[in-house]
Amino acid sequence: MATLSDSAGGGGSGRAGAELMVPQFLLKALHAILAVRVPRPLAAGTSAASFRRRDRWFHLPLHAPPPPAAAEQLPEPSATEPLVVDIYLTPSGGAGAEEVVERWTVSCEPWSAGARAAAGAGEGLAVNRAYKRCITMLRSVYTALRLLPAYRVFRLLCASGQSYNYEIGFRVGSFAAPFTRAEESAMRTRRFAPVETQLGRLVVSVQYLPSLAAFNLEICSLAPAMIITDYVGSPAAEPMRAFPASLTEAAGSAFPPPSRRPNSWASPVPWPHAPVQQAKFSPPLPLYASPTPSPPTFAGGYLQSRLSGETAPMIIPTTSSGRGPVHHRNMSDPIRGFMLPPPSPKNMRGEAGLHETPTDTRKAEVLRMADLYANLPAAPKIKDSRDESGRFSGVFSSSGSPRLGFSRSSSRLSMQDDTDDADFPFAVDDVDTPDSRPGSSGGKDVGDQASSSSHKSQDAAVGYLVHLLRSARPLRDASNSPHTSRAESLEAGATSSFMSRRTSDAFEELESFKEIRENLLARSRSRMQDSLDKSVRHS
Amino acid sequence: MRCILHTIFFHRTLTLVRPKDVDCGLFEITYVQCGLADLEKEVDEKINQFIAWVEKHPNRRSQVCLSFFDEKNKNPCWFSNKTERIYWEQWFINLHVISPKGHGKSHSSKATTDLGGKALEETSSRRAALGLLIQEVLFQIINFANEKKDHIPLISDRIFNHEIMIPSSSDSVFGWNADVLRRVLNS
Numbered sequence: 001m002a003t004l005s006d007s008a009g010g011g012g013s014g015r016a017g018a019e020l021m022v023p024q025f026l027l028k029a030l031h032a033i034l035a036v037r038v039p040r041p042l043a044a045g046t047s048a049a050s051f052r053r054r055d056r057w058f059h060l061p062l063h064a065p066p067p068p069a070a071a072e073q074l075p076e077p078s079a080t081e082p083l084v085v086d087i088y089l090t091p092s093g094g095a096g097a098e099e100v101v102e103r104w105t106v107s108c109e110p111w112s113a114g115a116r117a118a119a120g121a122g123e124g125l126a127v128n129r130a131y132k133r134c135i136t137m138l139r140s141v142y143t144a145l146r147l148l149p150a151y152r153v154f155r156l157l158c159a160s161g162q163s164y165n166y167e168i169g170f171r172v173g174s175f176a177a178p179f180t181r182a183e184e185s186a187m188r189t190r191r192f193a194p195v196e197t198q199l200g201r202l203v204v205s206v207q208y209l210p211s212l213a214a215f216n217l218e219i220c221s222l223a224p225a226m227i228i229t230d231y232v233g234s235p236a237a238e239p240m241r242a243f244p245a246s247l248t249e250a251a252g253s254a255f256p257p258p259s260r261r262p263n264s265w266a267s268p269v270p271w272p273h274a275p276v277q278q279a280k281f282s283p284p285l286p287l288y289a290s291p292t293p294s295p296p297t298f299a300g301g302y303l304q305s306r307l308s309g310e311t312a313p314m315i316i317p318t319t320s321s322g323r324g325p326v327h328h329r330n331m332s333d334p335i336r337g338f339m340l341p342p343p344s345p346k347n348m349r350g351e352a353g354l355h356e357t358p359t360d361t362r363k364a365e366v367l368r369m370a371d372l373y374a375n376l377p378a379a380p381k382i383k384d385s386r387d388e389s390g391r392f393s394g395v396f397s398s399s400g401s402p403r404l405g406f407s408r409s410s411s412r413l414s415m416q417d418d419t420d421d422a423d424f425p426f427a428v429d430d431v432d433t434p435d436s437r438p439g440s441s442g443g444k445d446v447g448d449q450a451s452s453s454s455h456k457s458q459d460a461a462v463g464y465l466v467h468l469l470r471s472a473r474p475l476r477d478a479s480n481s482p483h484t485s486r487a488e489s490l491e492a493g494a495t496s497s498f499m500s501r502r503t504s505d506a507f508e509e510l511e512s513f514k515e516i517r518e519n520l521l522a523r524s525r526s527r528m529q530d531s532l533d534k535s536v537r538h539s
Numbered sequence: 540m541r542c543i544l545h546t547i548f549f550h551r552t553l554t555l556v557r558p559k560d561v562d563c564g565l566f567e568i569t570y571v572q573c574g575l576a577d578l579e580k581e582v583d584e585k586i587n588q589f590i591a592w593v594e595k596h597p598n599r600r601s602q603v604c605l606s607f608f609d610e611k612n613k614n615p616c617w618f619s620n621k622t623e624r625i626y627w628e629q630w631f632i633n634l635h636v637i638s639p640k641g642h643g644k645s646h647s648s649k650a651t652t653d654l655g656g657k658a659l660e661e662t663s664s665r666r667a668a669l670g671l672l673i674q675e676v677l678f679q680i681i682n683f684a685n686e687k688k689d690h691i692p693l694i695s696d697r698i699f700n701h702e703i704m705i706p707s708s709s710d711s712v713f714g715w716n717a718d719v720l721r722r723v724l725n726s
Contacts, residue, residue, distance in 0.1 A: 059555040059694075132553060133688045139550045140681045146560060146569040147674055155569075190678070193685035 017127035018198040019079065022108050024057045025134050025202060026077035029106045029141055030085060030172065031067040032060075036145050037087045037102070038068040039157035039168055058135045060142065074172055079199055081174040082107030087150050089166045089215055098169065099215075100183070102150045102208040103176060110200040133195040134202065140192050141204055149212045156217060165218050179207070462516060465509050472506050540586050540603065540632075542570045544703065546677050547605055547630050548582075549573055550684035551701075553694045566670030570677065578698060585703040592706050597638045604704040605630040609692060624700075627690050630680075 055061035077083045087102040145151060150168070157168055179187065184207075191205040542563055549556070549571050557574030572579060589603060608624040692699065 056555060059553060060558065061555075063557070064559060128693070129689070132691060132694055135553050135694070136550055136684060136688050136691070140685050142558060143546060143549065143571050143677065143681055146571065147677055151569065152567070192681070193688075 015198045018130065021127065021131060021134065022079040022197060022199050022202065023077060024054075025138070026079070026083050026106055026108070028057055028060065028062075028138060029104070029204065030074070030077060030083060031062050031071050032138065032142055032145060033085050033087075033104050034071045034170060035062050035065050035067045036151055036154055037085075037168065037170055038070065039154055040068055041158070058131070058138045060135070060138050077106075078174075079108050080110070084173055084176040086171040086176055088169050088171070089153065089212070090169060092163065092165050092167050100179070101153075101212060102148060102206060103179075103187075104204070104206050106202075106204050108197070108200040108202050109194075127198070130195055130197040137192055137195055137202070137204060144190065144192075144206065148206070148208050149210065150208065153212060153215075153217065162219050166215055458516075462513055465513060469506060469510060469513075473503065540589065540634075541582060542566075542568060542673055543632055543676060543680065544582050544586075544603075544605060545572045545579075546570050546680050547684070548578060548698075548701075550680065551607060551628070551691070552578075552698050553691070554696055554698065563673075565666065566673055568670060568673055568677070573698075575698065582703070585705055589705040593636045596706070598636070600633070600635045601706045603632040603634065603706075605632070605701065606704065607699045607701045610700055627692065630683075 052061075055063070083104075083106040085104040085106075086100050087104075088098040088100045090096060090098040153166075153168055156162075157164060157166075186209060187207045188210050189205060189207050191203070194204075195202040541561075545561070549558070552573045552575070559572045559574040560569050561572055562569050585603075589601075593599075593601070606626050607628040608626040610622045610624055612622055
């Protein structure tokens with residue numbers, strides 16, 4: 001553009017220059033108007049270190065703020081047609097008519113025949129002079145755009161996180177519907193001194209409402225609703241602490257608000273009886289909501305239903321061979337050393353003396369208890385999507401026969417599994433449906449098939465807590481048994497994912513489950529005694 | 540003052556500028572600066588000098604003059620290199636700075652509060668009126684800047700030569716006029 005500003009200009013070159021300059025002037029004016037009339041999030045601190053070539057037209061780069069992207073899509077104005085830009089306000093949501101608050105008119109009025117001849121001769125109409133005048137006019141337009149009332153509206157609507165009861169819009173064309181008399185009278189007009197070029201006179205004018213107070217702009221809502229996927233405690237933010245989708249959907253509870261850190265110590269949620277759900281879960285339920293897997297509280301009724309025999313199945317990592325060689329499996333049992341929750345009182349009555357066995361067989365007893373417990377009548381299972389991967393997924397079938405479900409690859413019960421399982425902080429949330437649960441392995445029948453529904457929910461809770469306790473830090477001394485070393489290492493690995501749980505809460509639950517376990521043990525003892533007596537009599 | 544001076548400069552700085560919107564929070568006005576650091580510094584210095592003068596001469600009418608000129612060698616010869624200034628445009632900004640009146644002593648806190656509340660109302664209404672006045676002044680600058688443009692020199696790579704004249708402490712009761720008269724006599 002230095003050539004236009006410095007050259008003497010005139011004659012044919014002058015006209016060519018004017019033909020180049022006038023459309024650029026119209027385009028520059030259009031962009032300058034839209035830059036401060038089209039609300040959009042304005043980037044702070046726009047860098048203007050280097051301007052594009054076309055930004056240098058009229059020595060006025062439009063960079064703060066730049067024109068909206070929509071302006072780039074508009075066709076380039078023609079020198080022969082006027083440019084009319086309407087800025088209007090319309091109620092948000094489209095519930096109302098538009099009202100034009102500002103109308104800019106930029107045009108190049110062609111010379112009459114006589115004037116054209118004079119212009120063609122180049123008398124005093126050097127391109128450089130016209131270019132210089134255009135620069136000044138554009139500076140005036142640029143300044144005026146910020147002094148008019150619509151600029152305040154533009155700034156308000158650009159404010160982030162707020163939406164108002166009005167929206168500002170624009171229309172660009174070469175023609176606009178004339179104002180009514182009333183509208184005309186309400187508006188003021190400002191005309192800028194025209195610039196004479198060899199093509200004609202460049203004229204810029206603006207009609208505007210002197211006050212926009214009548215529109216009563218108000219904030220109608222805060223930041224538009226947006227889904228926050230990485231809120232504190234979300235699966236996305238903390239993969240280790242996510243919940244399975246199946247759990248929440250089965251529970252059917254509303255999700256807690258993302259801004260509030262969910263607490264698993266919140267009010268209990270009835271154990272879900274819904275079929276297995278496979279969907280991803282986010283965000284977690286209040287019951288299991290804490291991404292820090294702290295043991296949930298359960299209402300008495302809920303626990304009662306769990307103990308009724310109709311246990312909500314809890315997926316415990318199972319081996320394919322079922323529950324037969326429990327003792328052998330114990331060696332690799334990741335829950336070795338865990339204080340398992342007591343099984344259902346009905347189911348465990350017959351097993352006497354399990355808690356009286358020596359230390360070295362204590363693990364087997366504990367596992368057996370879990371096994372017995374596992375086979376209590378269960379509520380519908382919620383299958384964890386990672387069930388087969390070897391996570392803590394205890395399956396408590398409702399068959400009544402205890403079955404100790406362990407991971408098929410119990411060695412995978414490690415920290416890594418916990419880390420990898422992005423949506424599964426509480427394996428106990430996985431439950432089997434009554435149909436899908438594995439059948440009882442026969443053998444020890446410590447479950448009461450005819451338990452009431454209250455036992456089911458209680459058993460489900462107990463089973464759930466078993467799994468939680470498994471993953472908790474071992475409460476016993478680490479020097480208990482050499483057999484426990486491997487399990488404890490696995491425990492440590494699994495526990496690390498739940499370190500944030502409050503151990504005091506775990507202790508409390510442990511106490512309650514101990515009591516339940518005692519009841520179940522007593523029952524199982526009596527049953528076993530009965531069966532022994534029968535066998536002796538028969539023999 | 541800043542609004543007015545920068546608006547004038549924005550219209551008369553025809554070199555490539557980096558326009559910068561500046562909010563004058565006091566009056567809810569947004570004006571445009573050229574984005575030239577040297578110019579901003581010069582304007583700030585002159586405004587500070589003017590404020591110092593106003594503090595010494597309260598409640599006096601004053602005038603700030605922004606002049607654009609060309610420098611030409613006057614009678615160039617080997618032994619002298621006098622240059623003369625040819626002013627091609629001058630902007631006169633007439634000001635009357637009024638010091639805020641102190642409120643009379645009151646023996647009761649309630650009266651003080653009432654007076655304070657009234658003072659705030661007066662201040663805000665005065666400020667609003669001043670804001671509208673400044674807006675009108677800026678539109679006047681736009682009109683003046685666009686009316687006459689042929690006298691503006693050719694576009695150069697730098698800002699046109701200019702000076703901002705403010706009343707100085709040595710001025711007599713006639714203000715800066717003596718300074719201007721001296722300059723006219725010298726030219």
